[in-house]
Amino acid sequence: MLFHQSKYRGVIDRYLPLLLHGLGWLAYVFAVYNGNAAGRSFVELLTRYGPKFILQAIIFYSNYLYLIPAALASLRIRRFISFNIVLVAVFAAVLSGVRYLQAASGQFSFLQSIWINCLNITWFLVLAILIRFSTDWFRQKQLEKEKENQQLKTELNFLKAQVNPHFFFNSLNNLYALALKQAPETPEIILKISGIMRYMLYETDASQVPLRQEVDMINTYISLQQLKSKSAGYPSIVVTGDMGNLQIEPLLLLPLVENVFKHGTLPFTIVLQVSPVSIQLTTSNQMRKEANATPGGIGLSNLKRRLSLLYADAHRLELRENDNTFTATLILNLPIKK
Numbered sequence: 001m002l003f004h005q006s007k008y009r010g011v012i013d014r015y016l017p018l019l020l021h022g023l024g025w026l027a028y029v030f031a032v033y034n035g036n037a038a039g040r041s042f043v044e045l046l047t048r049y050g051p052k053f054i055l056q057a058i059i060f061y062s063n064y065l066y067l068i069p070a071a072l073a074s075l076r077i078r079r080f081i082s083f084n085i086v087l088v089a090v091f092a093a094v095l096s097g098v099r100y101l102q103a104a105s106g107q108f109s110f111l112q113s114i115w116i117n118c119l120n121i122t123w124f125l126v127l128a129i130l131i132r133f134s135t136d137w138f139r140q141k142q143l144e145k146e147k148e149n150q151q152l153k154t155e156l157n158f159l160k161a162q163v164n165p166h167f168f169f170n171s172l173n174n175l176y177a178l179a180l181k182q183a184p185e186t187p188e189i190i191l192k193i194s195g196i197m198r199y200m201l202y203e204t205d206a207s208q209v210p211l212r213q214e215v216d217m218i219n220t221y222i223s224l225q226q227l228k229s230k231s232a233g234y235p236s237i238v239v240t241g242d243m244g245n246l247q248i249e250p251l252l253l254l255p256l257v258e259n260v261f262k263h264g265t266l267p268f269t270i271v272l273q274v275s276p277v278s279i280q281l282t283t284s285n286q287m288r289k290e291a292n293a294t295p296g297g298i299g300l301s302n303l304k305r306r307l308s309l310l311y312a313d314a315h316r317l318e319l320r321e322n323d324n325t326f327t328a329t330l331i332l333n334l335p336i337k338k
Contacts, residue, residue, distance in 0.1 A: 029053065051098050052117075055091045056124045062087070063128040084125055092117035174228055185227050192224040200251065208247035211279070215239060215272065218257050222270075225261045234266075241274030246334065249310055253281050255299035256328050260285045262299075264326060277334055284327045 033045050046053075063084070071080035096113040171193050178186045199217050219236050226234040237257070253272075260268050264285030273280040300319075307315045307330075314333040320326070 025053075025057070052095055052120070055095060056121060059084075059087060059091060059121050060124045060128045063125055064132050068129060068132045088118055088121050088125065089114075091121050095121075178228070189224060189227050192220055192227065195220055196224070207249065209250045211243045211246040211248045211274070214248055214250065214253060215243070218253060218270075221254065221257060235269065237270045237272055239272045239274060243274050244276075246274065246276075246279070248279070248332075249306070252303070252306065252310075252332075253330070255303040256281060256283050256330060258299055259283070259328065263288060279332050279334065281330045282327065284325060287321070287324050287326050 029045075032049055067080060067083065071077060092114045095117045096110055099113060175186070175190065175193070178189065196217060199213075215237055222234055222236055257270055260270065260283050265288055266286065268283065268285035271282045273282075304317065307317060311332055314335075316329075316331045318327075318329045320328075
């Protein structure tokens with residue numbers, strides 16, 4: 001995961017396999033030297049075992065780089081097996097012949113030597129198959145993860161964009177009603193709507209925004225609602241704790257605040273409790289008698305989906321009705337910054 005997120009990922013993807021293969025072969029050569037050629041010089045080791053190293057590398061990389069991918073792509077498994085049987089037999093015969101030319105037949109006959117070399121080379125064939133399948137499996141999992149992340153990112157962008165027309169639709173309805181009445185506060189309301197829309201269009205492109213900025217936008221929204229209703233005593237959002245440099249996904253708290261004005265009436269409270277590891281937004285309002293008949297619900301359903309994507313196991317949303325009072329509580333556990 002650290003490599004996947006690194007800014008040097010391109011360099012790592014290109015050179016890390018080469019480094020790992022090089023270290024693997026180096027470790028193998030030293031293991032052969034310590035086990036079979038102790039006391040001999042390294043040049044003598046290469047003279048005696050060099051042909052075996054070369055043919056083992058050929059059987060490994062011919063399968064790892066070409067034969068296995070080609071066999072999987074065309075599903076010609078029989079041809080793959082037949083070709084490797086011939087290749088192993090030829091290489092084993094070559095190694096046995098070189099061994100006898102070096103007058104180092106040892107305790108094994110020529111046919112026994114061929115059989116032993118067949119087993120030895122087959123091991124590198126099996127190793128190539130295991131490493132290639134493991135590499136392809138991990139690469140496929142990585143591609144699937146990237147595809148999933150891209151799909152989630154696309155859905156989140158869609159959900160965030162959905163908030164804008166939802167809010168704009170409600171604002172236009174309210175402006176239409178005010179225009180019919182030729183209300184004198186219409187210009188100021190248009191100005192505040194413009195400020196909120198500017199925030200939605202230009203300030204929310206980032207994945208996160210300062211919590212303080214989000215709270216300022218909510219207070220502007222509350223003052224907008226107060227102008228439209230001409231009611232005094234609308235409380236601003238009450239914040240307890242230090243917001244500091246905390247960041248939050250944009251427009252994540254607005255649906256709960258908007259729900260208060262859409263379906264509720266005074267008295268109501270909007271309280272945001274902030275700590276270094278979590279934030280809790282609690283809204284409470286009296287319910288309107290016609291609230292259950294109000295169409296819509298886009299805001300809350302949008303919020304629930306965004307929470308499931310952004311804070312899968314790090315949030316709790318509670319919606320309660322009690323004695324004609326509706327209370328919504330949203331708790332977000334913030335990631336600990338190291």
